[in-house]
Amino acid sequence: AAVLVVWVLAGLVTGMLGDRYRSQVARALDEAHRSRDALDRVVEATPSFHARGSTAAVARAICDAARATFGCDLAALFAIEGERLRLLARSPFLANTGDRLVMEPSPELQRELAEYLLPRFIADVRAPDSPRVPRAITSDPDQISAVRAPVLLDGQPVALLAMSWARPVPEPGRGELGVVQRFVEHAAVALAQAQRAEAQREVAALYRRFQTSLVPEVAVDVPGVAVATLYRPGERRMLLGGDFVDALARPGGRVAAVIGDVTGHGPDAAALGASLRAAWRALALRDTGLVETLRTLNRLTLDEGARAERGDPGFAMLATVCALEIDVPDRRALVALAGHPAPLVLGAGVTPVRLAPGPMLGLADDGEWAPRELLLPRDWGLFLYTDGIIEARLAPGEPARLGVAGLAAHVAGLWARQATSAADLAALVDALQEAQGGPLADDVTLLLVTSGRGGG
Known part of the structure; x- marks a missing residue:
C-alpha cells in the first residue's frame, strides 16, 4: 500500500512539474515568436527612416515605425541636450503642442539613464515610485504602460525613445526588450546620418553665401x-x-x-x-x-x-x-x-x-x-x-x-x-x-x- 501511495504521489508531482515545465516552455516559445515577429517588423521598418532627409523627418519616421513595430499607442523621440530633453517628434503628431518647441528639464531622468543604458519597462507610468518617463507621455492621462529606450552614440545617450500603451501590458521578456534595443540602434545610425547630412548642407549653404559675398x-x-x-x-x-x-x-x-x-x-x-x-x-x-x-x-x-x-x-x-x-x-x-x-x-x-x-x-x-x-x-x-x-x-x-x-x-x-x-x-x-x-x-x-x- 505504501508503495502504491508513493507511486501515486510521484505521478502527481511529475504531472505537476511537467505541466509547469510545459507552461514555461510555451511562454518561452510564445515570447520567442513575438520577438521574432517584432524583429521582422524592425527589419521591414528601419529602411523607411534611413531613407528620410532632414533630422526632423527622420525623427518622425522613427516614431511612426516604432508604433507600427511594437503596437504602442504613442511614441516620442527626444534629443538629450545637457540636462534637458527636446522633443524631436511624436506619433501621432498633435499639431497644437508645438513638437519642436517642447523643452523639458530632466536631471533625475538623466541620472537614471546614465545608470541604466538599456530599454526599460514601466508597468504603470502613473505610479509615484515608477521609473521616470518624459512628460510627453505622462501628460496623456490615457497612457498606462511604457518602455523607454536610450539612443546611444559612442556609448553615450544622445536621444531617448519613449513608447506607451493606453492599457496595461505584460512585462516584455528579455528577447522583446532586445528587439527594442536593436530598433534604437538602427535609430541611432539614422539620426547620426541625418544630422551629418544636415550639417554638411548647412556648411555648403554657408560656403555659398560666403563665396557670393566675395x-x-x-x-x-x-x-x-x-x-x-x-x-x-x-x-x-x-x-x-x-x-x-x-x-x-x-x-x-x-x-x-x-x-x-x-x-x-x-x-x-x-x-x-x-x-x-x-x-x-x-x-x-x-x-x-x-x-x-x-x-x-x-x-x-x-x-x-x-x-x-x-x-x-x-x-x-x-x-x-x-x-x-x-x-x-x-x-x-x-x-x-x-x-x-x-x-x-x-x-x-x-x-x-x-x-x-x-x-x-x-x-x-x-x-x-x-x-x-x-x-x-x-x-x-x-x-x-x-x-x-x-x-x-x-x-x-x-x-x-x-x-x-x-x-x-x-x-x-x-x-x-x-x-x-x-x-x-x-x-x-x-x-x-x-x-x-x-x-x-x-x-x-x-x-x-x-x-x-x-x-x-
Missing part, C-alpha cells in the same frame, strides 16, 4: 558700359577661397573696379577677401584715389596678418589686387597693380597692360603702387582675372600651362564673336577644363568690363 552679382549703372563676372571654384571646391571682385559707378560716367586674390584657402583667406572687398567699396564710394586705396588695403592686410600670426605663428596673409578707374566719356583708364596679373585690353587686338606690379598687400608697411593711364579704343574692353586661369594645363598631364599669351588668344576669340556675357566667360572656363581633363587646380574669378558691344 564674388557678388556685379552691375554698374553707366550708359554704354556692360559688366560680366564669373567665379569658378577649383579642385578644392569645399575650401573657401579668397578671390574677390566688385565694380561700381562713380559720378561723371566713371566706373571703378577691383579684382583680388588672397593667398591660401579656408576661413581666414575668405574673411580677409571679404574685408578687402568691403573696404575697397567704401573707399571707392568716397572717390578715394587708387594709390591711397591700395595703401589702405595694405594696412588692413598687415593688421589681419598680424592677428593671424598671433594665433598661428608662421602663418602669413598676403593678397594681390588689380584696381582700376575708367573715365567712360574720355575713354581713359587708370590701372594699379599690387602683385596681381595685369588686365587685358580689348580693342583691335587683345594685349596685356604693360605695367610692372607693385608689391603684394601685406608684405611691408610701405610700398609703391604707381598707376598707369591707358587710352582706350572706340570699342574697348578690359579683362581682369585671377591667376587660377593662366595656370590651366594645355592637356591632361602636360606640364605646359596656358599662360597670359594663351589666355589672350582665347579672349581674342570671344571678343571677335562679341561674346562678352557671363555665359561666354563660363564657356571659356569650361573649354579650358575640358582641355586639361578636369577642374582647374585653383579658383578662377573673371571680370570683363566693356563699352557695351555684344551685351553683358
Whole structure:
C-alpha cells in the first residue's frame, strides 16, 4: 500500500512539474515568436527612416515605425541636450503642442539613464515610485504602460525613445526588450546620418553665401558700359577661397573696379577677401584715389596678418589686387597693380597692360603702387582675372600651362564673336577644363568690363 501511495504521489508531482515545465516552455516559445515577429517588423521598418532627409523627418519616421513595430499607442523621440530633453517628434503628431518647441528639464531622468543604458519597462507610468518617463507621455492621462529606450552614440545617450500603451501590458521578456534595443540602434545610425547630412548642407549653404559675398552679382549703372563676372571654384571646391571682385559707378560716367586674390584657402583667406572687398567699396564710394586705396588695403592686410600670426605663428596673409578707374566719356583708364596679373585690353587686338606690379598687400608697411593711364579704343574692353586661369594645363598631364599669351588668344576669340556675357566667360572656363581633363587646380574669378558691344 505504501508503495502504491508513493507511486501515486510521484505521478502527481511529475504531472505537476511537467505541466509547469510545459507552461514555461510555451511562454518561452510564445515570447520567442513575438520577438521574432517584432524583429521582422524592425527589419521591414528601419529602411523607411534611413531613407528620410532632414533630422526632423527622420525623427518622425522613427516614431511612426516604432508604433507600427511594437503596437504602442504613442511614441516620442527626444534629443538629450545637457540636462534637458527636446522633443524631436511624436506619433501621432498633435499639431497644437508645438513638437519642436517642447523643452523639458530632466536631471533625475538623466541620472537614471546614465545608470541604466538599456530599454526599460514601466508597468504603470502613473505610479509615484515608477521609473521616470518624459512628460510627453505622462501628460496623456490615457497612457498606462511604457518602455523607454536610450539612443546611444559612442556609448553615450544622445536621444531617448519613449513608447506607451493606453492599457496595461505584460512585462516584455528579455528577447522583446532586445528587439527594442536593436530598433534604437538602427535609430541611432539614422539620426547620426541625418544630422551629418544636415550639417554638411548647412556648411555648403554657408560656403555659398560666403563665396557670393566675395564674388557678388556685379552691375554698374553707366550708359554704354556692360559688366560680366564669373567665379569658378577649383579642385578644392569645399575650401573657401579668397578671390574677390566688385565694380561700381562713380559720378561723371566713371566706373571703378577691383579684382583680388588672397593667398591660401579656408576661413581666414575668405574673411580677409571679404574685408578687402568691403573696404575697397567704401573707399571707392568716397572717390578715394587708387594709390591711397591700395595703401589702405595694405594696412588692413598687415593688421589681419598680424592677428593671424598671433594665433598661428608662421602663418602669413598676403593678397594681390588689380584696381582700376575708367573715365567712360574720355575713354581713359587708370590701372594699379599690387602683385596681381595685369588686365587685358580689348580693342583691335587683345594685349596685356604693360605695367610692372607693385608689391603684394601685406608684405611691408610701405610700398609703391604707381598707376598707369591707358587710352582706350572706340570699342574697348578690359579683362581682369585671377591667376587660377593662366595656370590651366594645355592637356591632361602636360606640364605646359596656358599662360597670359594663351589666355589672350582665347579672349581674342570671344571678343571677335562679341561674346562678352557671363555665359561666354563660363564657356571659356569650361573649354579650358575640358582641355586639361578636369577642374582647374585653383579658383578662377573673371571680370570683363566693356563699352557695351555684344551685351553683358
